[in-house]
Amino acid sequence: MRRIISLLLENEAGALSRVIGLFAQRNYNIETLTVAPTDDATLSRLTLTTVAGDDQIEQITKQLNKLIEVVKLIDLTDGEHIERELMLIKVKSSGAQRAEIKRTSDIFRAQIVDVTPNAYTIQLTGTSEKLDAFIRAISGSTVLEVVRSGVSGLARGEKVLTL
């Protein structure tokens, strides 16, 4: 099952490598990973998605918690949550195609953020499924380049991950 784990990490050199190394070392997989400092400069927030069974996810969360630099951790998929991923996608667009791509972008509430006579760069935010669906929807066009941020997320309601 796909899981979204979000954790607060001491913003120190080498901390990220311990998290990533743990996954490699123990044969877990990381599907996506995103990390940046938070409003508190001493902390980074890291969100990762992984596919694992219940037993393995228990080990993953325990092992992550055991890392000295991991301050706090939450498995967002345990409860209701909001997840978002950002995608920038560069599509070849000329002639009649331009209008079609524009229409599809509007349907997905995507924004065209860069334009040249032959290409659009489109920005789209949403769940990973939505981004996948957009790529499928424009599969008639030539996709030149795709970059995705990986999943970020928060728990719904008043539940928070803070110190």
Next chain:
Amino acid sequence: MFENARPYRDTVKVKLGKSVKTRGIEVEMLSGADILVRSLQEENVEHIFGYPGGAVLHIYDALFKQNSIRHLLVRHEQAATHMADGYARATGKPGVVLVTSGPGATNAITGIATAYMDSIPIVVISGQVQSHLIGTDSFQETDMVGISRPIVKHSFLIKSATDIPLAIRKAFYLATSGRPGPVVVDIPKDMTNPTDLAPFQYPKELSMRSYNPASRGHTGQIKKAVSMLMQAERPMIYTGGGIIQGNSSEVLTRMTRLLGFPITNTLMGLGGYPASDRQFLGMLGMHGTFEANNAMHHCDLLLAIGARFDDRVTSTVSRFCPYAKIIHIDVDPTVISKNVVAHVPIVGSVNQVLEQMLVLIEQELPGRTEKQEKMLSAWWEQIEGWRGQDCLRVNTSHGSKVIKPQQVIQALYRHTNGEATVTSDVGQHQMFVALYYPFDKPRKWINSGGLGTMGFGLPAAMGIQIARPDELVVCVTGEGSIQMNIQELSTCAQYGLPIKIINVNNRALGMVKQWQDMQYEGRHSHSYMDSLPDFVQLVESYNHVGFKVTDIDELDSVLEEALSLKDKLVFVDVLVDPDEHVYPMLVSPNGSLRDMWLKKGVRT
């Protein structure tokens, strides 16, 4: 005793004479190297095991100028880590290692991994190239923090001399608290520069928001566990290295005797419960006794304490303890339900949890019914039946001069009254000690269990001998293992370490050969030791004493003489039966704990 001993000079006040005031407090200004040494003194470090080199020269100079910390020079950095490890296992105090960058650091890796797998507190200080050279593939550069990352509890790369005191404070705290383990502190050479001064203040208080090791166990869970113990018909206690590391041997013994339950120890847990006691069933697992493994298999309640259900203990996990409810106590939550699911998990310091349990048990025990008592004695009757198999009986043919390896250990036990501190290397001889030298006290049996590091025994014994100069320290080894750190005979000569080395010499890598006999139709692919040295001549060249024994009738007299030479390192090369196997041995793959080979060709 101390090489290069000179009166201690306070480098600041005498030599540099500088100090600054911060917030009204006078703070000494010291070089990074002096800060490091002073920090180690603050941690009450008495011994450092190490080897100098370019990146740590400033630190070695600072060590030269003091005499409260004694440095012991090894011949290979791996041995330094094993010495610190042995020192820590025997004393419970953290062992300290100092190595240089590059090859010094990489040589230390095997020893760090050994300590990691057995949860031993050591602090490894490695030199690093100057910070501006990091990442440029400079001379003797290696990414020590990166290389050691998967085998340390934590590590630090020093970014400024002012960071040293806090890093050292944290390193010792992390190494020794919770589930202990090795910590690496990597220090670039320019951070220890004698001309760059930084304020020295050793932190008294330490709080880490991201690290809170468990202490007391959950009261509700403990109540549940005790009530299960009271209900059990066929209970079994299984304990590991956590009892030793957690100094819980005494409370475990009290609790076990009070309950009257059978108990087994893992390889790492031997000595945690007195082995000569009737309730002790011997070691369990791959080479565990017939009675211990059978009692594990048939029990209806398993109380696991400070043990981690290693694959060498469980054999086939799906067939492990099929009738048992499992209570698992450990300080590290990750080991609970990792390999075998626990019905009642209890996270906490083993010592505290056992104390909590003991209080409840004392209350509950008088309420145990006659029926329950009967059930327990029936269980013991069954166990005595298994014990009656006498699975450790040694097969000797009458009148034969051949020495069986088991007899060597039995003789050693007799001649030391079972009171020696014994280290071992890895292989058949290790199992023979575990089975034939019953340890009654903790921290007397020192071996590399998790990683299984050949070459561990001699340097570990050296570390112990340093810590306990007047005690008898014996290293039981084999002709394969001893050659993996044999250069340390030189270190032993330098420091006059009177270790007794028993070389169980079967002219083969015995355990490899045993597996090849059993699973590869006797094809001994690279498992024999050709061109062995004459060990007696070899040790004599270091001015040690050597004996060679080939006849069973000489074994006792030679051992007696060897052990009587109290001030000398004595190497006893015992030529044993090359075809002996270690039994019992679990049937693998797909066997359960009751499926064992009892001797050659005979299985349950």
